[in-house]
Amino acid sequence: MKKAIIFDLDGTLWDSSASVCESWNIVFSRYPEITRRLTPADVQGFMGKTLDQIFPIALPDTPDELRRKVLNECVHYELEYIAEHGGRLYPKLRETLVELRRSYALIIVSNCQDGYIQDFLDFADMRGLFGDFESAGGTGLSKGENIKLVIERNSIDKAVYVGDTQGDLDSADFAGIPFIRAAYGFGQMNRPVPEIREFCELPEKAAEII
Known part of the structure; x- marks a missing residue:
């Protein structure tokens, strides 16, 4: 029987919010009308949100055409910035993934x-640990569909899907698989679910569930 642990990325494997914030603000500064x-x-x-969900939240008072132009530029520049500056890997990430890989396929x-x-895989030097990955930007599908x-x-x-937001839980429900909450991440859940408070707790929790 082939078992897999499927991971969300932000708030689950790393925190890139400082780098994303800096890269977007650099782009904003190129436009005098964006304050x-x-x-x-x-x-x-x-x-955890799709880009279409993020755009109106990021610049709510900006005309739609300008907002889309600026934020599309943000998305492209973000990749360049993240490739160089990366994010903060959660403690004991590599050694825990190495342990998990002995028993499970690992997917993002x-x-x-x-x-x-x-960018994450290259910055963290973890391409050899994950057997597959997929993104909304790569397929145009929802997270549940990509799972x-x-x-x-x-x-x-x-x-099992491991994530930190309500959207992650909803996506696992859509895909019909169990969910483990990364309680150290960014979100809250609308119901009690199995959770880990540190990434290194995952091997024990995953063994209980799958």
């Missing part, structure tokens, strides 16, 4: 733009 500046807390509130599914997961996609693509018999 808003983001904080890392603002960015954490965006995490995120609502990010295409290229963002690749189903990678399960089918990798012939997975049993899987």
Whole structure:
């Protein structure tokens, strides 16, 4: 039986909010009519959402055409910035993933733009630990649909999704698989679910569930 742990990225494997915040503010500063500046807390509130959901929140008072132009530029520049500056990996990430890989296929599914997961894998030097990944930017599908996609693509018999937001829980429900909350991340849940408070707790929690 082939088992998999499928991961959200932001708030689950790393925190890139400071780098994303800085990269977007650099783009904002190129436009005199854009006076808003983001904080890392603002960015954490965006995490887990699709770009179409983020755009009106990020610049709510900006005309739609300008907003879309500026934020599309943000998305592209973010990839360049993240590739160089990365994010903060959660404690004991690598050693825990190495342990998990002995028993499970490891996969990432995120609502990010295409290229963002690749930036994470290269910055963290973890391409060898993950067997597959998928993003909303890569397929145009919802997170729940992408979870189903990678399960089918990798012939997975049993899987669990690990994430930190309500959207992650909803996506796991959509895909029909159990969920583990990364309680150290950015979000809250609308019902009690199994959770970990540190990433290193995941092997024990995953063994209980799948």
